[in-house]
Amino acid sequence: MDLAVNIGKLTLKNPIICASGTFGFGDELKGLVDFSSIGAVVSKTITLEPREGNIPPRIYETNCGVINSIGLANPGVDSFIKEKLPALGKLKTKHIVSLGGSFKKEYKQLVEKLDKEDKVDAFELNLSCPNLGKKKLISQSQKLSSDLIKNLRKLTKKTLIAKLTPEVTDIVKIAKAVSDAGADAVSMVNTYFSLAIDIEKKKSYLGNITGGYSGPAIKPMSLYRVWQVANSVKLPVIGGGGIINYKDAIEFFLAGSAAVSLGTINLTDPNSAKDILKEVKKYMKKNKMKNLGDLRRSFNA
Numbered sequence: 001m002d003l004a005v006n007i008g009k010l011t012l013k014n015p016i017i018c019a020s021g022t023f024g025f026g027d028e029l030k031g032l033v034d035f036s037s038i039g040a041v042v043s044k045t046i047t048l049e050p051r052e053g054n055i056p057p058r059i060y061e062t063n064c065g066v067i068n069s070i071g072l073a074n075p076g077v078d079s080f081i082k083e084k085l086p087a088l089g090k091l092k093t094k095h096i097v098s099l100g101g102s103f104k105k106e107y108k109q110l111v112e113k114l115d116k117e118d119k120v121d122a123f124e125l126n127l128s129c130p131n132l133g134k135k136k137l138i139s140q141s142q143k144l145s146s147d148l149i150k151n152l153r154k155l156t157k158k159t160l161i162a163k164l165t166p167e168v169t170d171i172v173k174i175a176k177a178v179s180d181a182g183a184d185a186v187s188m189v190n191t192y193f194s195l196a197i198d199i200e201k202k203k204s205y206l207g208n209i210t211g212g213y214s215g216p217a218i219k220p221m222s223l224y225r226v227w228q229v230a231n232s233v234k235l236p237v238i239g240g241g242g243i244i245n246y247k248d249a250i251e252f253f254l255a256g257s258a259a260v261s262l263g264t265i266n267l268t269d270p271n272s273a274k275d276i277l278k279e280v281k282k283y284m285k286k287n288k289m290k291n292l293g294d295l296r297r298s299f300n301a
Helices: 077-088 104-114 142-153 171-181 216-230 246-254 272-286 292-297
Strands: 005-007 010-012 016-018 040-042 059-062 065-068 094-099 122-126 159-163 185-188 192-195 210-214 237-240 259-262
Touching: 010 094, 016 272, 059 210, 065 216, 077 104, 094 104, 094 159, 104 122, 104 142, 122 142, 142 159, 142 171, 171 185, 171 216, 185 216, 210 216, 216 237, 216 246, 237 246, 246 259, 246 272, 246 292, 259 272
Parallel strands: 016 040, 016 259, 040 094, 094 122, 122 159, 159 185, 185 237, 237 259
Antiparallel strands: 005 010, 059 065, 065 210, 192 210
16 A cells, blocks of 8 residues: 655655644654654744744633634744754654745745755745734735745745635635645645634633634535645645544545645644554555545545
């Protein structure tokens, strides 16, 4: 059974990816996680300068997921290269570095600094963080998304993955824009805008008031958007949003995902990738599937 998958020039040994913001930088979980069962780890989003993030409380648990307002807290790119990157090369998996910024020049400087680092296997461009107080996210605009990808494509031969927000009128148009601009793949979806109110205090549970919603409740909506894009754009789709077990992962593969992204489940079970991969293999064996292409093609829409 062949579970390898190509995302641009990046080859993963299996299609299970641990999403940005839910797995630290990866090295914090050494000794607790079987990295051989993970195709790739996406780092916390790195910005040009250090960020403390939003004021606490930053996370609130709901009945069917969590709302977070972390705000891209990170040490900045220079500290990341010096203090975090050396340890990542010792983990038995690929390393995708998530990049974030407010302006085109910030992304450009990040890619220029990190492109020469051999421990960086690919870039995920966070075009969709809902917790930065911006009136418009980059991936809510075809033009902004396209212009950024075009500029960054000139700077690196490494795989460029565009992470998109579901908070748009037509996500297919955004996906086509980044595809035409030179992106190698799209990651879908980022969190949904959300709010939770404490009725006793009559204020938001989060210090930032609003946040991004993730967890099991968003799976049907995320799955729909993945299916839309996978059937409209020729880029590999990394599908995720609410995956908590192998059945959820299978649904995303059937909808057209080349790989799946585990997010919120990592907060309660950081070794979830191992169990999900094991059960996906069992499912494929039972259905006499030799590779992921067989699995994706078996959806009878």
